[in-house]
Amino acid sequence: MMEKVYSRPAGIFEGAVTGFCPGCMHSSVCKIICEVLDELGQLDNACYVQGVGCCGLAVTYFDMDTVAAPHGRACAIASSFKRCSPETLVFTYQGDGDLAAIGLAETMSAANRGENFTVIFVNNGIYGMTGGQMAPTTLLGAKTTTTPFGRDEREHGAPMHMCELLNQLDAPAYIARVTAADVPNAKKARAAVKKAFQYQLEGKGFSFVEFVSNCPTNWGMSPLESLDHVHNVILKEFPLGEFRAK
Amino acid sequence: MAEKIFMKGCEAVAETAVRAGCRFFAGYPITPQNDVPEYFARRMPEVNGVFIQGESEVASSNMAYGAAAAGVRSMTSSSSCGISLKSEAISWMAGANLPVVIANFQRGGPGIGTIQPAQQDYLQATHASGNGGFRMLVLSPMNLQEAVDMTWQAFELADKYSKPVMLLMDGFTGTMMEPVELPEPLSEEEVAAIRASKTWAARGKHGGPQHKVMCGPGLDTRISQEQMNERDAELYESWKTTEVEYEDYMTGDAEIVLTAYGITGRIAKSAVKLLRAEGIRAGLIRPKKVYPFPDAAYEKLPLEKLRGIVSAEMSIPAQFAEDVERVVHGRTRIVTALSSGGEVLDRAAILDAARSLMK
Numbered sequence: 001m002m003e004k005v006y007s008r009p010a011g012i013f014e015g016a017v018t019g020f021c022p023g024c025m026h027s028s029v030c031k032i033i034c035e036v037l038d039e040l041g042q043l044d045n046a047c048y049v050q051g052v053g054c055c056g057l058a059v060t061y062f063d064m065d066t067v068a069a070p071h072g073r074a075c076a077i078a079s080s081f082k083r084c085s086p087e088t089l090v091f092t093y094q095g096d097g098d099l100a101a102i103g104l105a106e107t108m109s110a111a112n113r114g115e116n117f118t119v120i121f122v123n124n125g126i127y128g129m130t131g132g133q134m135a136p137t138t139l140l141g142a143k144t145t146t147t148p149f150g151r152d153e154r155e156h157g158a159p160m161h162m163c164e165l166l167n168q169l170d171a172p173a174y175i176a177r178v179t180a181a182d183v184p185n186a187k188k189a190r191a192a193v194k195k196a197f198q199y200q201l202e203g204k205g206f207s208f209v210e211f212v213s214n215c216p217t218n219w220g221m222s223p224l225e226s227l228d229h230v231h232n233v234i235l236k237e238f239p240l241g242e243f244r245a246k
Numbered sequence: 247m248a249e250k251i252f253m254k255g256c257e258a259v260a261e262t263a264v265r266a267g268c269r270f271f272a273g274y275p276i277t278p279q280n281d282v283p284e285y286f287a288r289r290m291p292e293v294n295g296v297f298i299q300g301e302s303e304v305a306s307s308n309m310a311y312g313a314a315a316a317g318v319r320s321m322t323s324s325s326s327c328g329i330s331l332k333s334e335a336i337s338w339m340a341g342a343n344l345p346v347v348i349a350n351f352q353r354g355g356p357g358i359g360t361i362q363p364a365q366q367d368y369l370q371a372t373h374a375s376g377n378g379g380f381r382m383l384v385l386s387p388m389n390l391q392e393a394v395d396m397t398w399q400a401f402e403l404a405d406k407y408s409k410p411v412m413l414l415m416d417g418f419t420g421t422m423m424e425p426v427e428l429p430e431p432l433s434e435e436e437v438a439a440i441r442a443s444k445t446w447a448a449r450g451k452h453g454g455p456q457h458k459v460m461c462g463p464g465l466d467t468r469i470s471q472e473q474m475n476e477r478d479a480e481l482y483e484s485w486k487t488t489e490v491e492y493e494d495y496m497t498g499d500a501e502i503v504l505t506a507y508g509i510t511g512r513i514a515k516s517a518v519k520l521l522r523a524e525g526i527r528a529g530l531i532r533p534k535k536v537y538p539f540p541d542a543a544y545e546k547l548p549l550e551k552l553r554g555i556v557s558a559e560m561s562i563p564a565q566f567a568e569d570v571e572r573v574v575h576g577r578t579r580i581v582t583a584l585s586s587g588g589e590v591l592d593r594a595a596i597l598d599a600a601r602s603l604m605k
């Protein structure tokens with residue numbers, strides 16, 4: 001008899017048809033989240049607040065409760081939702097345009113209040129859903145549809161580092177940057193997500209996990225090239241690690 | 247009968263909301279409604295409710311959305327330019343079928359305008375409080391007892407239709423003090439039962455089906471945006487028969503009809519008797535809900551026989567008068583009595599407008 005060593009994690013719809021492009025790390029992030037929720041026995045007690053962007057496509061994956069948020073407002077909505085439902089495990093699922101541009105005030109303010117929910121932040125350095133415009137996290141020199149000559153520090157500012165910014169605040173309990181670009185890092189990412197959710201379950205306050213992700217479609221790369229790009233270029237700008245674990 | 251207490255408008259609204267089972271409020275400071283968030287900040291801890299001072303009107307209205315998505319009776323308030331920032335969340339509430347009560351204590355406009363009372367947000371409240379062509383029930387009290395009664399009613403209506411409801415007030419009704427009789431508070435059991443009855447609210451599946459609070463069809467292919475909008479259009483249409491509310495005061499034998507809403511409606515009402523003392527047979531139509539507009543109130547007047555209608559409001563250019571004109575449709579003369587920018591409408595302006603119709 002053959003042993004089953006790998007299967008779709010619980011929490012992802014059976015027969016789910018993914019909206020994500022081939023090779024997009026969003027799918028790996030979704031999978032990690034479900035595995036951890038399953039392990040913690042929280043799949044049935046979870047509610048995620050969807051950002052607007054490719055993260056919204058998670059709705060085709062996640063078989064759990066959800067509240068859709070206007071672009072950038074997930075942290076405001078998660079704040080009130082969690083305070084009204086302290087027993088529910090609440091996380092937001094947001095991209096970099098959503099969380100660090102239009103939603104910057106909501107993100108920083110929720111973190112500063114120490115709201116007891118978890119943010120899963122997918123940083124792909126670009127506006128994926130709208131077709132590849134500059135994001136707050138886009139690297140200097142990078143060409144996007146709105147920086148056709150490359151991102152210029154004097155005109156566009158330098159990339160924003162959300163973990164480092166949040167690490168200036170007193171309240172956040174857990175801040176980590178991870179990636180799922182290779183198997184050892186995916187394991188670390190899984191551990192970070194688990195820790196973040198555990199922090200929330202213990203009532204420790206705001207927890208934040210940033211995934212350095214890819215966007216092969218709008219980066220104009222094959223999936224494998226995009227992973228190399230993460231390793232060779234992006235991670236130099238966005239170093240991985242635990243910034244805070246109270 | 248409960249005893250009457252002397253209260254400020256903002257506080258009477260906030261206290262009534264708590265009694266009506268509101269257990270979440272988020273707001274952002276703006277004059278003339280700061281007493282609302284300040285009252286909730288003190289009061290919510292006493293009833294195990296949640297108060298959050300948001301980082302902006304954008305955030306606080308989205309917080310109200312989040313609490314409603316959890317099934318809690320939820321409220322936010324602001325004034326004029328702050329309401330513009332809330333329009334994002336209000337549109338999403340309409341799209342996601344979330345019951346939230348939004349109070350607008352109107353001040354001058356456009357833009358930051360003035361902090362004094364105004365009625366400059368009529369068209370925004372009744373016709374387009376956000377993108378997407380949704381409609382809202384809009385209640386507008388002329389005194390604090392009505393503000394209390396309408397606050398209670400707003401929560402009931404929001405839950406009944408699972409839609410946002412607006413309380414359209416102004417700097418006057420928000421900051422003045424009057425004796426009011428407050429409703430008996432709902433018991434904690436009743437508040438819990440209301441929440442539990444919202445079986446659509448997100449809470450975790452807990453062995454049941456998925457709860458999805460979505461604005462529009464999202465990626466669901468079983469229903470289209472058009473179908474959802476058609477369903478809403480039917481609802482809005484039905485309100486024109488089920489939700490119309492107005493006061494008809496002494497129009498029976500009237501040759502001149504005054505019409506106004508909110509605080510201006512009250513000023514106009516006081517003008518009716520003065521005009522009658524002068525021998526002018528005046529009456530009043532005062533919409534209590536400005537959406538849906540009470541077309542029937544004007545339709546049943548002998549319009550062709552009237553000397554005319556005085557439409558009064560604290561807005562220049564006139565906005566409310568556009569709805570009156572739409573219904574009257576040239577069948578009698580309409581003159582306006584207007585003020586703007588924090589000037590309270592002088593009753594003399596209404597009296598003069600009425601007298602001009604006698605000539």
Ligand SMILES: Cc1ncc(C[n+]2csc(CCOP(=O)(O)OP(=O)(O)O)c2C)c(N)n1
Pocket residue numbers: 052053054055071094095096097098099122124126127128129130135
């Ligand atoms: C208020 C508002 N502004 C703009 C948009 C259009 N929009 C949709 S997704 C998106 C960008 C998403 O980028 P990001 O958050 O980085 O997510 P990604 O798609 O890259 O995962 C934008 C600007 C919108 N939906 N709402």
Ligand code: SF4
Pocket residue numbers: 019020021023024025026054124128129214215216217218
């Ligand atoms: S556009 Fe980019 S981020 Fe969006 S699904 Fe495709 S690859 Fe992923």
Ligand SMILES: [Mg+2]
Pocket residue numbers: 053095096097122123124125126127128135
């Ligand atoms: Mg992005």
